[in-house]
Amino acid sequence: MLFTYKIITQDGEEKEGSIDAVSRDVAIASLQRRGFIIVSLSESDEGGSLFGKEISLFPRVSNKDVVMLSRQIATLFDAHVSALRAFRLLATEMENPFLSKTLIEVSDDIQGGVSLSKALSRHTEVFSEFYVNMVKAGEESGNLNQTFLYLADYLDRSYELTSKTKNALVYPTFVVVTFVVVMTLMLTMVIPKLSAILTETGQEVPAYTKAVLAASSFLTTYGLFFLVLLIGGGIMLWQYGRTEQGKLTFARIRLETPYLGNLYTKLYLSRIADNMNTMLSSGISMVRAIEITSTVVGNEDYRQVLMKVSEAVKSGSALSSAMEQYPQMPTILVQMIRVGEETGELGEILKTLAAFYKREVDNAVDTLVGLIEPIMIVMLGLGVSILLASVLVPIYNITAGI
Secondary structure (H helix, E strand, O other), X not given: OEEEEEEEOOOOOEEEEEEEOOOHHHHHHHHHXXXXXXXXXXXXXXXXXXXXXXXXXXXXXXXXXXHHHHXXXXXXXXXXXXXXXXXXHHHHHOOOHHHHHHHHHHHHHHHOOOOHHHHHHOOOOOOXXXXXXXXXXXXXXXXXXXXHHXXXXXXXXXHHHXXXXXHOOHHHHHHHHHHHHHHHHHHHHHHHHHHHHHHHXXXXXXXXXXXXXXXXXXXXXXXXXXXXXXXXXXXXXXXXXXXXXXXXXXXXXXXXXXXXXXXXXXXXXXXXXXXXXHHHHOOOOHHHHHHHHHHHOOOHHHHHHHHXXXXXXXXXXXXXXXXXXXXXXXXXXXXXXXXXXXXXXXXXXXXXXXXXXXXXXXXXXXXXXXXXXXXXXXXXXXXXXXXXXXXXXXXXXXXXXX
16 A cells, blocks of 8 residues: 655655555554654555556565575675665665565665564565574574575575476476367367267267267266366365365375375475575574474475474474474484484584485486376377277278268
8 A cells, every 4th residue: 555645854854755555554653663753644546556656466576586686685795785775775676566665665664773584574475484584593693694695595496496396297287288178179079070970870889989979978068067067176175275174185195196295205305404404504493493494394294293393392302303203204314313413413414415305306306207208198199099099980980881
């Protein structure tokens, strides 16, 4: 929401401008934190206008944007540029208008006396809890520039790992969807005409042709109802997936799916090890590191396990002892962490584990892609062959009988 204001500065100057805030009270508080005397404050109609400059129906900041931002902040801090000036400077350089607006609000809060971590925590759509806690640890240690470099490196690794897993399925998904669309058009537009011809001749057709004709009859008769049923079922599953039980159910299905479950398990273990190593290296306590990792691991089953592990560690248990109680944590992970605890090199061990599981994910993805392509070609070829045979064989028989 955009507000237009008229204020008097601490030097007695009268100024006018505008401020974006979620409510009138927040706008007033933001101006007062800067030491301004508010003369007037009114809601501007520009912010909600279709032609307003700041309008954004789907504001989104990509992981790549946050990585680049973190590296730029670290560079500016290395050059001894103040946080306020750094964020104001970066706000003018951002191509993403939503991120630029966010950085302006962060710099406004910093100018008002708010700490950097607190200012970032007010923008959860851009800066995660993990990010904010890392910055807070950097403030306490006085090593913010190194913290932002840690963040950039971590987010870069996380983005590369996740995107490779997703991109591996893009091509097969596109081919399968295209095949389904083409087959559906064939069954609803071409096969019904063939069915009419075969019915008129009264000739006996092979079993596979009968199956294709039955599928065509079902789609032409109940296709719309079936589509509505699919959409309704999809919406119900989506709603169920938003519940706690639904998240847990889908998380376990994902982990128990043959082959894909192994891939996802390695992905989550890599994320856990990398998160904890990054936070422990920045001085965040063990319990807090586990709690934050549970919020960003991306799987409800592992989230619940990590929360239980954090409770056990809080009660005095060693990390390895707490983890070995759960089958989701493989033996090699537990044993490596135990070695790290005994030698005092837990951070290095976690770093090694993160690199190990990242390589495992890379290998699993490469193997998956290698398996999917030939299987997909065989399945598509088989489907096309059955459809062609069901059409051509009856036509050949009719022609031969004439």
